[in-house]
Amino acid sequence: MSSRRPSSSDVFRFYERTELAGEFAAVPTFSGDVPGDGQRWSTWTAVTPTERGPKPYPSWVVTSASAFDTELGIVKTGKEADLFLIERAVPGDPGQSSILAAKRYRDAETSDFHRSTRYSEGRRMRNTRDTRAVARGSAYGQSVSSTRWAYAEFEALCTLYSLGVPVPYPVQIHGTEILMEFIGHGMVAAPRLSQVRSSAHEMRALFEQVVTIMGSLASAGLAHGDLSAYNLLVKDGRVVMIDLPQVVEVVSNPSGMDFLHRDCVNVCEWFTRQRVTCDAEDLFGNLVARMF
Numbered sequence: 166m167s168s169r170r171p172s173s174s175d176v177f178r179f180y181e182r183t184e185l186a187g188e189f190a191a192v193p194t195f196s197g198d199v200p201g202d203g204q205r206w207s208t209w210t211a212v213t214p215t216e217r218g219p220k221p222y223p224s225w226v227v228t229s230a231s232a233f234d235t236e237l238g239i240v241k242t243g244k245e246a247d248l249f250l251i252e253r254a255v256p257g258d259p260g261q262s263s264i265l266a267a268k269r270y271r272d273a274e275t276s277d278f279h280r281s282t283r284y285s286e287g288r289r290m291r292n293t294r295d296t297r298a299v300a301r302g303s304a305y306g307q308s309v310s311s312t313r314w315a316y317a318e319f320e321a322l323c324t325l326y327s328l329g330v331p332v333p334y335p336v337q338i339h340g341t342e343i344l345m346e347f348i349g350h351g352m353v354a355a356p357r358l359s360q361v362r363s364s365a366h367e368m369r370a371l372f373e374q375v376v377t378i379m380g381s382l383a384s385a386g387l388a389h390g391d392l393s394a395y396n397l398l399v400k401d402g403r404v405v406m407i408d409l410p411q412v413v414e415v416v417s418n419p420s421g422m423d424f425l426h427r428d429c430v431n432v433c434e435w436f437t438r439q440r441v442t443c444d445a446e447d448l449f450g451n452l453v454a455r456m457f
């Protein structure tokens with residue numbers, strides 16, 4: 166692994182953002198020895214080991230201090246966070262380059278979504294000053310709140326990845342920004358399950374994968390809490406679960422069973438519309454049985 170800083174002779178790619186949803190144009194350009202417009206030094210060295218994903222790091226994770234992060238464009242604006250595409254690469258070293266998804270939580274003022282406190286019942290906050298600030302809704306409290314949801318999602322990604330559940334590999338968290346594996350081909354994001362139309366046989370196979378994923382969470386005492394065909398991606402016929410800040414511990418959260426039940430209903434209603442025979446109550450019963 167190279168530890169040198171980039172030199173003025175380095176040449177590397179820069180992708181210009183276009184207004185076309187999900188499409189980015191590759192524009193070769195030159196850069197000096199400092200990050201240019203739309204670039205920064207890799208933030209890998211700015212975070213602590215606990216703010217990095219589970220070891221062993223996958224081989225594609227770029228850990229060099231001389232890497233640049235280059236903004237490639239926005240993938241999607243969500244209710245409370247925006248998803249951007251970045252390239253983390255060591256200039257001039259094609260072996261050290263990866264495309265990452267950067268999920269950036271907005272502060273409560275610019276978010277049009279206020280997550281119900283029902284999700285965090287049973288969870289503890291780091292200190293009482295933070296608890297009081299969040300309750301008051303002060304500016305500091307709002308920033309604690311978005312950081313807290315970002316950390317909750319990062320922790321859920323780490324836990325589930327370590328359990329072998331198909332979720333994007335969490336590379337790191339830095340404040341309100343999570344960098345994770347980009348699920349897609351090149352720079353094109355994988356479709357959400359809600360966009361997938363397939364044969365009856367393939368739909369059944371997708372349903373079974375979703376049931377397996379929900380079963381893995383249930384065995385660990387967890388439920389997604391906001392599961393739907395919008396929070397499942399399909400890449401090469403494989404389902405990947407995303408959007409995890411509200412993952413709940415079913416038993417310790419007073420509304421845990423309700424969240425699990427709603428996940429079952431959302432999933433089964435969608436698959437029923439795709440003509441897959443399934444029953445939300447059966448699924449719910451099977452998942453609850455796995456918890457005890």
Ligand SMILES: Nc1ncnc2c1ncn2[C@@H]1O[C@H](COP(=O)(O)OP(=O)(O)OP(=O)(O)O)[C@@H](O)[C@H]1O
Nearest residue numbers: 241243244245246248266333346347348354407408
């Ligand atoms: N790791 C990823 N790889 C590829 N695409 C992703 C990834 N994570 C998220 N996306 C895309 O970005 C969208 C928004 O992500 P996510 O659901 O995590 O955020 P959100 O703020 O909850 O958005 P929403 O309000 O739409 O639910 C997803 O629907 C998906 O299309």
Ligand SMILES: [Mg+2]
Nearest residue numbers: 243395396408
């Ligand atoms: Mg979502």
